[in-house]
Structures are given as C-alpha cells and as structure tokens.
Amino acid sequence: MIEFKDVSLVYPNGHKGLKNINLNIQEGEFVVIVGMSGAGKSTLIRSINRMVTPTSGELIIGGENILKFKEPQLRKLRTRIGMIFQSYNIVKRMSVLRNVLAGRLGHIGTVRSIFGLFPQSDMRLAMDNLKRVGIDEKAYVRASNLSGGQQQRVSIARALTQQPSIILADEPVASLDPPTSHKVMKDLRRVSREDGLTTIVNLHFIDMAMEYADRIIGLRDGELVFDGPISEVDEQTFEEIYGRPIKEDDLIGNEEETDETAKE
Numbered sequence: 001m002i003e004f005k006d007v008s009l010v011y012p013n014g015h016k017g018l019k020n021i022n023l024n025i026q027e028g029e030f031v032v033i034v035g036m037s038g039a040g041k042s043t044l045i046r047s048i049n050r051m052v053t054p055t056s057g058e059l060i061i062g063g064e065n066i067l068k069f070k071e072p073q074l075r076k077l078r079t080r081i082g083m084i085f086q087s088y089n090i091v092k093r094m095s096v097l098r099n100v101l102a103g104r105l106g107h108i109g110t111v112r113s114i115f116g117l118f119p120q121s122d123m124r125l126a127m128d129n130l131k132r133v134g135i136d137e138k139a140y141v142r143a144s145n146l147s148g149g150q151q152q153r154v155s156i157a158r159a160l161t162q163q164p165s166i167i168l169a170d171e172p173v174a175s176l177d178p179p180t181s182h183k184v185m186k187d188l189r190r191v192s193r194e195d196g197l198t199t200i201v202n203l204h205f206i207d208m209a210m211e212y213a214d215r216i217i218g219l220r221d222g223e224l225v226f227d228g229p230i231s232e233v234d235e236q237t238f239e240e241i242y243g244r245p246i247k248e249d250d251l252i253g254n255e256e257e258t259d260e261t262a263k264e
C-alpha cells in the first residue's frame with residue numbers, strides 16, 4: 001500500500017507543488033491522476049520514488065516512511081518501482097534487448113553490470129516481457145529504428161523486467177498519436193493487471209483517463225480535489241478538477257487506425 005499522510009512539497013523557490021495530500025492506494029490498483037498543466041501530477045508521482053522529496057508529512061510504502069530514506073534504502077526502493085516516461089528514456093544506440101535488460105541493473109552486481117554480464121534467467125525474463133508487449137521480434141534491432149509506440153513498449157518491458165511492485169507512468173502517451181496511445185495504454189493496463197502491479201499513471205486527456213482508470217485522482221494547484229472510482233466520474237467531475245468547461249483539446253479522440261499506426 002502507498003499512503004500519503006498530509007504530504008506537502010515546497011520547491012526551493014517557494015512554489016507549493018503539493019498541498020496537504022492525503023491518499024491511500026491499494027496493492028494492484030490502476031489509478032490515473034488528472035489535472036491541468038502545473039497541477040502537481042508529476043510532482044506527486046515523482047515523490048513516490050523520491051525523484052523529488054516532499055518537505056512535510058509522511059509517505060508510507062510497504063509500512064515505511066520513505067521520506068526518511070537515505071541512499072542505500074533509496075536505491076532499494078527504486079528497484080521496486082518501474083518508471084515510464086513521456087520521452088521513453090531508452091538508449092537509442094543500443095539494441096532493444098539491451099535496453100530491456102537495463103531493468104535488471106539494480107539487481108545484479110556493479111562489475112557484472114559494467115560488462116553487461118546478465119544471467120540467462122535475466123535474458124529469458126527480458127525476452128518474455130518483450131513478447132508480452134508484442135515486440136520480441138525486434139529484440140536485436142537498434143532501438144533508434146523503432147517507432148514511438150514501439151519505443152514506449154520497450155520502456156514498459158524494461159519496467160516489467162525490473163520485477164517491480166509499483167509502476168509509475170508520467171504522461172506515457174503524450175508523444176503518441178491517438179490510435180497508438182490507446183494501444184500502449186491497453187498494453188500497460190493488461191500487463192499491470194497480469195502481474196498485480198500497483199500502477200499510477202498521469203494523463204491529461206479526459207477520455208483516456210475515463211477509459212483506462214479504475215480510479216481517478218484529481219489535482220488542482222497542488223491540492224487533491226477529487227478521489228473516486230471511475231463509476232463516480234462524469235464530465236462535471238473534470239470541470240471541477242480543471243476549474244473550467246471541458247474543451248475538445250482535453251480529449252485525445254478515437255482509436256481509428258491510420259496507415260501509419262496500422263504498422264505498430
């Protein structure tokens with residue numbers, strides 16, 4: 001379980017990124033965080049693996065307040081948390097397989113990792129995870145030769161190969177076109193359910209959030225302004241979270257195939 005107890009984060013310039021957040025996320029939940037640009041979505045997600053550090057409150061993961069963690073504990077925490085970014089964060093000059101194996105780096109010793117000496121079991125795990133997101137035939141291809149949707153699947157496979165208990169995805173489909181975005185979100189939700197992973201995803205498109213979330217958390221100006229199951233969410237909920245009427249720009253649109261995405 002992940003528990004935010006009165007968590008606030010004040011950036012060094014005095015800006016309040018998070019204001020008194022109270023929140024419980026249960027194991028295996030698929031939660032989507034929504035809010036306008038600047039609402040604090042990234043700040044919230046990044047607090048969970050301590051890429052940013054809240055300045056007050058308690059953030060409890062697995063029974064421990066991670067805000068008290070120092071370097072060795074932080075490293076251990078981060079091996080339990082897979083990250084997926086808008087920009088994929090993969091090494092383009094390396095093969096797809098090597099990128100996915102990077103998910104094991106926190107688990108093998110320093111010397112082995114320098115020389116890229118991964119045990120056979122890690123190789124099998126990486127290949128299995130590539131298969132789960134449908135790109136195992138690309139394993140030996142240079143990552144730069146993949147489409148955006150395929151690169152994001154590499155990053156999902158890498159996160160799975162870490163064998164985490166939590167996945168954090170910060171705007172995972174913001175760089176993809178609508179049909180590819182739907183495919184990637186479907187993959188992410190499926191693998192996350194298969195492995196029983198607690199998954200927290202930032203999304204700014206309302207229709208995507210409605211389609212894939214079990215539960216929605218709404219942030220506005222660093223405050224939690226909505227928290228409820230998808231069954232309780234309607235257009236008015238989003239208008240309250242966004243503080244304005246919903247516009248067409250807030251929707252990603254449908255899943256229609258184009259010639260380009262049909263190849264994904």
Ligand SMILES: Nc1ncnc2c1ncn2[C@@H]1O[C@H](COP(=O)(O)OP(=O)(O)OP(=O)(O)O)[C@@H](O)[C@H]1O
Nearest residue numbers: 011013015017035036037038039040041042043044
């Ligand atoms: N290092 C920082 N120093 C000062 N202010 C920051 C810093 N990082 C973020 N902020 C501010 O904190 C607020 C929340 O930022 P955050 O990136 O969490 O928002 P967001 O909801 O993820 O929005 P976006 O989708 O635009 O990234 C914004 O006003 C942002 O300008």
